[in-house]
Amino acid sequence: MELNTKYNPSEVEDKWYAYWLEHKFFHSEPDGREPYTIVIPPPNVTGILHMGHVLNNTLNDVLIRKARMDGKNACWVPGTDHASIATESKVVAKLKEMGIPKDSLTREEFLRYAWEWKEEHGGIILKQLRKLGASCDWDRTRFTMEPELSEAVINTFVYFYKKGWIYKGVRMVNWDPEALTAVSDDEVIHKDTQSHFYHLKYYISDGAGHPTDQYLVIATTRPETIMADAAICVNPADGRHHWLRGKKVLIPLINREIPVIEDDYVEMDFGTGCLKVTPAHDVHDYEIGLRHSLPVLEIIDDHGRLNEKAQILVGEDRFVARKKIVKMLEEAGNLEKVEAYTSPVGYSERTNAVIEPKLSAQWFLKMDELAKRALETVESGRTRLIPDKYMNTYRHWMENARDWCISRQLWWGQRIPAWYLPDGQVVVEPTAEAALKAAQAICPDVKAEDIKQDEDVLDTWFSSWLWPISVFDPQKPGHPDRQPNADLAYYYPTNDIVTGPDIIFFWVARMIMSGEEFMGKEPFSNVYFTGIVRDKIGRKMSKTLGNSPDPLDLIAQYGADAVRIGMLLCSSAGNDIFYDESQVEQGRNFCAKIWNSFRLVKGWKVDPAATAPEASAIAVRWFADKLNQAVETVEDHYSKFRISDALMTIYRLFWDEYCSWYLELVKPAFGQAVDPVTYEATLGFFEALIKLIHPVMPFITEELWQQLAVRAEGETIMFAPSPKAGAYDPALLQAFELAQQAVVGIRGIRNQKGLAPKEALEVLVDASFPTAVLPVVEKLALVSVQEGDAEGKTGASFVVGTSKVFVCLKVNVEEEITRLKKDLAYQQQFLAGVRKKLSNGNFVAHAPAKVIEMERKKEADALLRIESYEAALKALEK
């Protein structure tokens, strides 16, 4: 783009992205180089880009671009996730809008709609990532439900089933009696709801099914479920109820006898201390039932009505039944009292129906072995969690891992490869044909139409946990003994993965499990956890709140580089991100600064015959060192995943050191030309700087790199080697720092005295000031500097390091005296503090020599300052 204009990001972004794509710079194939691999956390296939994605993918892109410039074979595999629950509910909603209820469709018809929807809306998010500059290897784009990956999922299921780790069990699900489907925990909304606490009398049985006159009282919110009671439970430590031991009680109205049992689960001071146990209709009761081998009696049907097992009120809706049974209990004399009570009740997010806990058959994967190995992977350090505070969470999860319920009552997903024979026996095989064969081995007469495939699909995580393997070699999952293909062998294990801590268990831990199982190796070396993106006042970014800006709008307004900077500036690992548009503005300002500095440098005329002024020569030597030092710091930050620190180091190097000091020093006077040596050095520094920034700001750096010199078609900054840290001279850096301090001091005096910027001053420095950097002070403070003695002159003085700087100028003596006195008092106080410390015997005895030396230096410096102030005061008072 044109140099004499303001920087316009939209003018360059599309151009360079297209250029990068055209030359396949993002594409990677196995070769002799060291690979650096990241797999993308696959976003929902029908999702759209939000700020969380921006953060995550910016970090991914920074890491991958950095690795690419470090000479590694960088491969970032993109893709999307079929997200069964989210996608299916979107499709259901869409169909509903069209007036088509899901239950009017067959599975095949529904799936046809779903695939249509996916083709139409799928992958938008991947296109949006390009706007951000994401350098993914698009040729490797994967989708968790594409045929090959689905096959991997099925093979995995079959593998674990044959290994004996997958079993069918019973579990409480959240049943929506209106939608007639199970819903996930996430789709249940708990709302505090006004209800009643019914205190019911259960009479003790005489042993022959007849009530005695003794009774106990239980409190319940669901009297309509008493017919399903399997026991009454009390806490074994509760002395009030010891008399009940071994007794049986009768369920009111139906007079069924049930035992009294004891379990720690019961809270002694909640309700009456007696709990009715209804295993079929309460999650906890179910678990108590398991512990005590209680029978399970289901009395509520799929529509939420009482069934014939309830014996009474058969066919009534559960809420109607509740009202009626209360009346019946009252009439029968079993109702002691009713209390108003507010309790959290689960409602279906979709239908707002009250959720009914329902037992259902589900498929489970045993976790104990897998979790043990996954814990070992992290504890041994083969996979590192960053920040490591998540280690505790991880360990807790792995040590308490419950078996993984992998079936879902949905259609969108990989259907469970289990087939049922007419007699109920199950065969598990990868294909229908293989299943038929297996079935015929059991029962030779079975025909294809006699075996029925399981209706459920697999949990989405059951496909995404294979991601780091299946994106490279879909044949591998389910076959630990198979040789990995060339891609998998080369790219696995991947290096880093960037994701949110909320899915540490759902995804990260499980990828480690599958990696260990199928590859015998961890899937990645580092897990970098980002925070959650929040708005200024700390709320989660969400569509419903409307507080999430559209990243594409932001990119259009500020540029992708600015948005990337804005996200990174406030993102230390694992901490939540408080997003504020001013950070993106800061990013845009940085782009402008870089652009403008380039305009300056490119605008210079070069005089081939000129020699470098002393100030420029010093500046070049100094900045080369400064750059080396900064590169070293940046590398250190990257190695510790301190990305925002790395960015801030570069930001300050460019803005504060390169622009504010270096360029000001070497800048030729108006109308003058620059000498060739300085010019070349300046361009060299500029190139090093933009290479350093490129991983963070890919677009502007490519534009400038291309303009900086004549580049051949097919060249790119993306493969320009990262600047390497060289040696630097700490003495030079320190001397320059003194010069900077002197300049700042002189400017301060000018400011204070209201002197014009160009009014020449005479400055005297004492012998301990490094004379080598005097030209710097001369050039930047517009003064003539010389070593000298301030004796007999009027002016202001200050101390830089250990040397005195005296500025000769006309001053208001009174004012100067007041100021000096104030400074003097402060220094004396400081000195007293230091001396107190140094006279402390314990300090001298215990502190490291280094620290004591430092204190002595402080003392000496303070003394020097005091001396200098006193001298100046004396001179002024004369």
Next chain:
RNA sequence: GGAAGAUUAGCUCAGUCGGUUUAGAGCACCUGCCUUACAAGCAGGGGGUCACUGGUUCGAAUCCAGUAUCUUCCACCA
């Protein structure tokens, strides 16, 4: 209710083994400047009892205990 983490300037955060610190950045703010790369800028400046209370130590933002507030994850109580 259980667990983990956090609390440093108006805001967002660094502070790496307890000692290069009289606690640092960036943004915001205030003052002065449309100075020939840049007002999306330049030169300056103010602003902190490191949540609170104790303890350990020669020395604490840093380690320990307690208190308060917040966040997240898990369980949500018949």
